[in-house]
Amino acid sequence: MLYDRLDGLREQAARRLTGELRATGGTLQARSQRDSAVRMYADQVEQYSAVESGLCFGRLDTDDGGRHYIGRIGIFDTAGDYDPLLMDWRAPAARAFYLATAANPQGVRRRRHLRTRQRKVTGFNDEVLDIATASPTAHEELTGEASLLAALDAGRTGRMRDIVETIQAEQDRIIRADLPGVLVVQGGPGTGKTAVALHRAAYLLYTHRQQLSTRGVLLVGPNATFLRYISQVLPTLAETGVLLRTPADLFPGVDARRTEPAGTAALKGQPVMVDVLAAAVRDRQWVPDEPLEIELPQREILRLDPETARAARDRARRSGRPHNLARAVFDIEIVHALADQVAERIGADPLGGENLLDEADVAEIRRELRDEPEVRAVLDQLWPVLTPQRLLADLFADPDRIAAAAPALTDAERALLLRAESGWTPADVPLLDEAAELLGEDDRAAQARRERIRAFQREYAEGVLEIARGSRSIDVEDEAEGGEILGVTDLIDADRLLERQEEAERLTTAQRAAADRSWAFGHVIVDEAQELSPLAWRLLMRRCPSRSMTIVGDVAQTGALAGTPSWADALEPYVAQRWRLEELTVSYRTPAEIMAVAADVLAQIDPALRPPRSVRVGGTPPWDRAVPSDRLAAELVDAAAREAADLGDGRLGVIVPAGRVDELGAALAAALPEAAVGEHPELESTVVVLTVAQAKGLEFDAVLLADPDQIVSESKRGKSDLYVALTRATKRLGILRPT
Numbered sequence: 001m002l003y004d005r006l007d008g009l010r011e012q013a014a015r016r017l018t019g020e021l022r023a024t025g026g027t028l029q030a031r032s033q034r035d036s037a038v039r040m041y042a043d044q045v046e047q048y049s050a051v052e053s054g055l056c057f058g059r060l061d062t063d064d065g066g067r068h069y070i071g072r073i074g075i076f077d078t079a080g081d082y083d084p085l086l087m088d089w090r091a092p093a094a095r096a097f098y099l100a101t102a103a104n105p106q107g108v109r110r111r112r113h114l115r116t117r118q119r120k121v122t123g124f125n126d127e128v129l130d131i132a133t134a135s136p137t138a139h140e141e142l143t144g145e146a147s148l149l150a151a152l153d154a155g156r157t158g159r160m161r162d163i164v165e166t167i168q169a170e171q172d173r174i175i176r177a178d179l180p181g182v183l184v185v186q187g188g189p190g191t192g193k194t195a196v197a198l199h200r201a202a203y204l205l206y207t208h209r210q211q212l213s214t215r216g217v218l219l220v221g222p223n224a225t226f227l228r229y230i231s232q233v234l235p236t237l238a239e240t241g242v243l244l245r246t247p248a249d250l251f252p253g254v255d256a257r258r259t260e261p262a263g264t265a266a267l268k269g270q271p272v273m274v275d276v277l278a279a280a281v282r283d284r285q286w287v288p289d290e291p292l293e294i295e296l297p298q299r300e301i302l303r304l305d306p307e308t309a310r311a312a313r314d315r316a317r318r319s320g321r322p323h324n325l326a327r328a329v330f331d332i333e334i335v336h337a338l339a340d341q342v343a344e345r346i347g348a349d350p351l352g353g354e355n356l357l358d359e360a361d362v363a364e365i366r367r368e369l370r371d372e373p374e375v376r377a378v379l380d381q382l383w384p385v386l387t388p389q390r391l392l393a394d395l396f397a398d399p400d401r402i403a404a405a406a407p408a409l410t411d412a413e414r415a416l417l418l419r420a421e422s423g424w425t426p427a428d429v430p431l432l433d434e435a436a437e438l439l440g441e442d443d444r445a446a447q448a449r450r451e452r453i454r455a456f457q458r459e460y461a462e463g464v465l466e467i468a469r470g471s472r473s474i475d476v477e478d479e480a481e482g483g484e485i486l487g488v489t490d491l492i493d494a495d496r497l498l499e500r501q502e503e504a505e506r507l508t509t510a511q512r513a514a515a516d517r518s519w520a521f522g523h524v525i526v527d528e529a530q531e532l533s534p535l536a537w538r539l540l541m542r543r544c545p546s547r548s549m550t551i552v553g554d555v556a557q558t559g560a561l562a563g564t565p566s567w568a569d570a571l572e573p574y575v576a577q578r579w580r581l582e583e584l585t586v587s588y589r590t591p592a593e594i595m596a597v598a599a600d601v602l603a604q605i606d607p608a609l610r611p612p613r614s615v616r617v618g619g620t621p622p623w624d625r626a627v628p629s630d631r632l633a634a635e636l637v638d639a640a641a642r643e644a645a646d647l648g649d650g651r652l653g654v655i656v657p658a659g660r661v662d663e664l665g666a667a668l669a670a671a672l673p674e675a676a677v678g679e680h681p682e683l684e685s686t687v688v689v690l691t692v693a694q695a696k697g698l699e700f701d702a703v704l705l706a707d708p709d710q711i712v713s714e715s716k717r718g719k720s721d722l723y724v725a726l727t728r729a730t731k732r733l734g735i736l737r738p739t
């Protein structure tokens, strides 16, 4: 019955969408309303298709004899009293499905987890929430234990799945926390932080749809591989409007893909760089040592002395405007000084009286001077209009500029900033953003560009119609006499054609936000947030002036050298003490035996840290084998082949040191054709070879770890990297240790 309703809803939305797409014309308001209707119906069609699998997954039988079905979306009985036939999991009344326990049943008598394949029910688990009959062996803090364990034991697919059927109470509390303020979720590996972050996004969009659909929600994840890994989750929760980005993607128009030494990236993430960039901008506001001569055609030579330039510079700086906007002040000052020179010469009274020019004459001289290419060239030299890219590229290319801008850095640090290659790195992105703030944007140019584009499009539309008119007359002459035949120009004029074109260009909130550097999001969610540098935090805070944020991570897993040592350090510069901490304590991913191995490493990182408790015990014990150094690749290939043969429908991750990924990756790819290697390995392959940085946040049924000692020695945060690597397996872990 529910699937029939779903089909009906999808068809209705598709019909309405088609109707809206056919309509044209009308007032601006009508067009804009039509536009949002098109977007709404298109979203609905997409959402109804996305919730097909596992549409209804739960049932609550209440003490008062009620029976409620819980599912991915709400479906109502539109024929009757609008009763809910299926309750959206995010609705307040559905909450008991996740929270009711035998000790605190919340009016629930029985909770049922339904399993379906396509549109058929294939099984169910019931829990009778009666303290007298509760099974004594059940894990008392787990909700829907049988379904949870079935979900955890299932083979991995290379794509993260949603957990909507088995959200646990400690996770539910975080998912449904209030929207305002900064909420930090700290939790060990596999405690469901990523899952919780995604479900929270879906919950917030459902609960605060109006507010968040206009401002948008941004979810930041550590790298492109990770974003691909999680990309299916929100669509299956019927939410498509969240913008997923890595920190490296947050400067529109810049593709920050170049890699650089970890030490350089770490330095670029430090707060001192704010001062370096401010000094680099000041350094571009130049005062010459000697007077500059400006040779104007058909006029005498003008002289711009250093004092005038300095006075104009100081005036422009005092305006408090960003560099590019302060240029207007600078121009006025210089042009005034030069115009006075000209006026003095040409207006001088030969009889020694007052200057013969009046104010209007001098104004005219200023206007002329402002347009003189020679004057503009001098202004550009003294106070150039700069893009963030230009400022940084010039700075990093020139040791003298670096020295002038970074007096507080050591020589060695300055050498780190000097770059030989062009191209941007992820650590450059917060610097570009900082530079954009310091420089400001003179958007008059952009506006003029938009107007030019519009004029061009109109011209184009008219051109299209011209062609249509031309061909029509021939068609008409050829095919009919007199002609009752309607041509394209009878149906549509240039304005309408342009309007159609513009409609196609109108964008969703997420698309507009993605293209706008200064977009202020309604809510920002950061996953693996421990990796962010202080400068990356500055950038994110700019994107979220309302400070409505969910920050998810584990300080014990920090791999980046400039990463976050403590949440207080990262956040207090922006929100003082006004942030809340929630902790997740149960690991759903890693079985106890594997967690025990990881716990030893965690104790070495910081003896005060405690690993999460594993829900699952038993299974295959992890193994750790020494192999001769020169046999590592061969042994790894053998072990991988054995694991791959045993996998069934699961996935194997082979985690190797960054310095050996080419060598070991090539050996594995040669022996196992299904092995995926490279910068963005295909995660759905049965065998995936990765570095720790790439494996961050991912999981596999089985993990083989090669050369853990090199992983530790490759970075100052090597122990944390090893901890991450050891906690990626849901079932089996094998370690090969060269000796």
Ligand SMILES: Nc1ncnc2c1ncn2[C@@H]1O[C@H](COP(=O)(O)OP(=O)(O)OP(=O)(O)O)[C@@H](O)[C@H]1O
Pocket: 148, 151, 152, 161, 162, 163, 166, 167, 168, 171, 187, 188, 189, 190, 191, 192, 193, 194, 195, 196, 554, 557, 588, 589, 696, 697, 698, 699, 727
């Ligand atoms: N309530 C749950 N029901 C079913 N599966 C769950 C639940 N909570 C977590 N999981 C599963 O546990 C695994 C780990 O979750 P997730 O990746 O969100 O953990 P994490 O805390 O982000 O880990 P890491 O710190 O390693 O990135 C995932 O496969 C997730 O689906």
